[in-house]
Amino acid sequence: MNTNPTVDPVIEADNVDVFYGNFRAVTDVSMSFGINEITALIGPSGCGKSTLLRSLNRMNDLVDGARVTGTISFQGEDIYGPDVDAIEVRRRIGMVFQKPNPFPKSIYDNIAYGPRVTGMKPSSMDDLVEEALTKAALWDEVKDKLKQSAFGLSGGQQQRLCIARTIAVKPDVILMDEPCSALDPIATMRIEDLMVELKKDYTIIIVTHNMQQAARVADRTAFFTALADETTGNRTGVLVEYDTTTKIFEDPTDQRTEDYISGRFG
Amino acid sequence: MSTLTTEGGPATPGRPSALSSRSPRYGEKAVYAVLRSASLLTILITAGILVALAIPSIEFFQHVPVTDFLFGDRWAPRFADASFGVLPLVTATAWTTVIALSVAVPFGLGAAIFLSEYAHPKLRAVLKPILEILAGIPTVVYGYFALTFVQTTLFREWLQLDTDAFSVLAAGLVMGVMIIPTIASISEDAMSAVPQAMRQGSAALGANRMQTTVRVVFPAALSGIIAAVVLGISRAVGETMIVAIAAGQQARIVEGALEQGQTMTGFIANAALGDSRVGSLEYDTLFAVGLLLFLLTLLINWISIAVVRRFREAY
Ligand SMILES: Nc1ncnc2c1ncn2[C@@H]1O[C@H](COP(=O)(O)OP(=O)(O)O)[C@@H](O)[C@H]1O
Ligand SMILES: [Mg+2]
Numbered sequence: 001m002n003t004n005p006t007v008d009p010v011i012e013a014d015n016v017d018v019f020y021g022n023f024r025a026v027t028d029v030s031m032s033f034g035i036n037e038i039t040a041l042i043g044p045s046g047c048g049k050s051t052l053l054r055s056l057n058r059m060n061d062l063v064d065g066a067r068v069t070g071t072i073s074f075q076g077e078d079i080y081g082p083d084v085d086a087i088e089v090r091r092r093i094g095m096v097f098q099k100p101n102p103f104p105k106s107i108y109d110n111i112a113y114g115p116r117v118t119g120m121k122p123s124s125m126d127d128l129v130e131e132a133l134t135k136a137a138l139w140d141e142v143k144d145k146l147k148q149s150a151f152g153l154s155g156g157q158q159q160r161l162c163i164a165r166t167i168a169v170k171p172d173v174i175l176m177d178e179p180c181s182a183l184d185p186i187a188t189m190r191i192e193d194l195m196v197e198l199k200k201d202y203t204i205i206i207v208t209h210n211m212q213q214a215a216r217v218a219d220r221t222a223f224f225t226a227l228a229d230e231t232t233g234n235r236t237g238v239l240v241e242y243d244t245t246t247k248i249f250e251d252p253t254d255q256r257t258e259d260y261i262s263g264r265f266g
Numbered sequence: 267m268s269t270l271t272t273e274g275g276p277a278t279p280g281r282p283s284a285l286s287s288r289s290p291r292y293g294e295k296a297v298y299a300v301l302r303s304a305s306l307l308t309i310l311i312t313a314g315i316l317v318a319l320a321i322p323s324i325e326f327f328q329h330v331p332v333t334d335f336l337f338g339d340r341w342a343p344r345f346a347d348a349s350f351g352v353l354p355l356v357t358a359t360a361w362t363t364v365i366a367l368s369v370a371v372p373f374g375l376g377a378a379i380f381l382s383e384y385a386h387p388k389l390r391a392v393l394k395p396i397l398e399i400l401a402g403i404p405t406v407v408y409g410y411f412a413l414t415f416v417q418t419t420l421f422r423e424w425l426q427l428d429t430d431a432f433s434v435l436a437a438g439l440v441m442g443v444m445i446i447p448t449i450a451s452i453s454e455d456a457m458s459a460v461p462q463a464m465r466q467g468s469a470a471l472g473a474n475r476m477q478t479t480v481r482v483v484f485p486a487a488l489s490g491i492i493a494a495v496v497l498g499i500s501r502a503v504g505e506t507m508i509v510a511i512a513a514g515q516q517a518r519i520v521e522g523a524l525e526q527g528q529t530m531t532g533f534i535a536n537a538a539l540g541d542s543r544v545g546s547l548e549y550d551t552l553f554a555v556g557l558l559l560f561l562l563t564l565l566i567n568w569i570s571i572a573v574v575r576r577f578r579e580a581y
Contacts, residue, residue, distance in 0.1 A: 062469060064387070091472030101463035104486050104579035114471035117481065151580075162467070169471055 010035040010173060010203045011056055011093070016070035018051050018060065024229060025051045026237045028070075031222060033173070038195055038204045040214035040245065043224035043260070048237025049207040052224075053175050056205065057093035058086040074173075091118050093173040094166035099182050100158035102150035102165070107133075107142050110150045110161055114169035128168060135201075136164035137194050156187025163194065167202075174198070176206040180213065192217050211261055214245065221248040223257045319560060322553035329547055335554065341517035341533075343551045350551065352558065354517040358527030361434040361520050362441060362509055363502040369442025370498050374449025375491070381450070382457035383479045394454070401447035409511030412440035417512060421524075432514030432526035441508050449498045456490020457483050461581060485579040496570040500563050506531040530559050 009032035018026040026048035033039050041049045051060070058079060060066040071078050079089045091114075102110050111129045115122060122128040129146070133139040138160045142153070150161055159179055166174055176195075180188040188210075195204055195217050208214050214221050222242040226235040241248060241257045252258045327335070330350045338351015377397065381390050417436035421427040429435075460483045468478040484491070514526025515536060528536070534552055542549040 057470070059466065059470060062466065087469075087472050087474050090470055095466075095470035097463065097466065097470075099463060101461075101467040103464060103467065103482055104581040113468070113481070114473075117468075117471065117473040117477045165467075165471065 037219040040218035094171035108146040132168035326550035362438040365438025366442035370445035377450035378453040405507040412512035429524040435523035437513035452494035456487035
């Protein structure tokens with residue numbers, strides 16, 4: 001297995017296991033995520049991609065019984081360390097979900113929500129909102145209806161709103177869990193363009209079911225699969241191969257990776 | 267009737283056409299009929315109550331001017347120099363209601379927030395049924411608890427408060443306790459119904475649990491929460507047994523929480539127990555007060571609907 005340490009890792013996972021109660025959903029993952037890169041996590045359903053992603057910003061804390069062992073560090077600091085505030089972790093490492101989940105508030109208030117709750121004191125909230133929406137390539141479409149409910153937007157616009165909302169708190173990393181799976185191809189393309197645009201300023205880690213998507217946007221790709229645990233027989237997610245996207249798609253080292261990307265598996 | 271059978275299709279009489287239903291579905295039709303008559307019945311009953319209240323009230327207002335009734339400050343329907351100013355009853359109702367709500371709203375919403383947002387699911391599974399049992403205690407039990415323990419033992423003996431046998435405070439506080447489960451249970455349902463994705467989205471932006479609760483869950487659940495509070499207000503305004511037992515029977519303007527007073531419901535309960543002759547002015551008085559109570563409740567409902575329209579953040 002090639003963990004292919006990146007030049008400048010912003011998040012590093014070391015021998016990470018993730019449990020739900022006694023069930024080990026992810027086993028022994030070690031990998032690092034490079035700054036200003038897009039890293040894609042691919043693999044069959046149930047192999048623990050979302051689980052691993054959620055443990056990178058402590059969203060798993062909200063799941064009853066979820067537990068992480070090993071270390072995950074952000075800019076060199078263990079995010080599960082005793083003095084670490086999970087809330088601060090999530091402010092620095094934001095997350096966009098599979099299904100767009102805007103708040104039932106106005107477009108403006110959706111964007112201003114994060115800055116307000118995290119106590120940011122921007123000199124102008126209006127400017128901050130405009131900047132976030134502009135970066136998320138949504139400003140032109142919504143600038144005349146900022147006070148209207150976010151629920152009036154299309155699915156693709158809602159997902160870009162969720163990205164804008166995340167950007168507004170100025171995180172370093174954005175985690176995305178299948179952000180396009182509920183969207184049509186055009187909306188998907190716009191989000192992909194957006195990701196490529198955003199990686200200049202942010203590190204992006206994306207889970208995707210869509211291998212063309214990984215191939216199109218990701219700098220590096222990690223392939224996971226589910227194996228039967230030696231001791232319990234439960235299926236647990238493992239990292240099979242992690243490398244540059246080109247290498248994974250053109251010349252994978254592991255047979256299982258090759259089977260998966262050529263569609264013979266999962 | 268041919269429309270109810272599969273026979274008599276236009277093309278081949280005696281055989282069902284391809285698209286006609288395979289069975290007459292009598293069950294479905296019966297259920298529909300039952301449901302429709304149930305909803306009609308509700309409307310009819312409400313209208314009936316209104317008419318039953320209105321007819322004696324009209325009679326009443328032919329003897330007593332509406333303004334004397336609404337703005338008069340002396341309530342003495344049985345005296346020789348009878349006076350029908352309803353304000354004493356209204357002030358007593360207002361005191362008990364406000365006191366009850368100042369207990370029931372904070373504790374009820376607090377309990378709802380705890381159960382929905384903080385309690386472990388296992389704890390919630392135990393606590394919620396207990397709360398709902400509290401709502402089932404007969405009000406006469408609460409009434410005597412208010413009178414014997416709260417007013418007599420607590421206020422008069424322990425705290426040595428300057429109050430006599432009854433007070434709107436004792437009645438109001440205990441009524442508040444009685445209403446807590448109603449408010450807690452309904453608003454907990456409303457908050458639990460807010461999708462988990464909203465909470466996750468908020469947490470992922472760096473909000474803590476309290477911020478998520480106050481800024482996302484609460485507004486999203488607002489219509490249910492307002493409904494819970496309105497039901498609480500309606501119960502407080504309409505509650506009879508506790509006030510009849512513990513608030514007092516003297517109808518006079520209530521100026522302090524430790525005073526006694528007779529509420530609108532307290533008056534109706536007392537007068538209804540008496541021997542007013544059907545058709546007498548005293549008898550009609552009951553209905554005039556009842557009508558006022560009904561209209562007040564209606565008004566509260568309208569206001570709450572307006573509030574919900576204005577502030578709701580529907581998901
Ligand atoms: N909240 C949870 N509680 C218990 N088990 C879970 C939970 N979320 C996911 N799992 C389990 O963990 C495994 C990995 O799930 P997931 O991370 O969602 O996989 P993926 O995103 O790769 O499809 C699955 O077996 C799933 O059933
Ligand atoms: Mg997943």
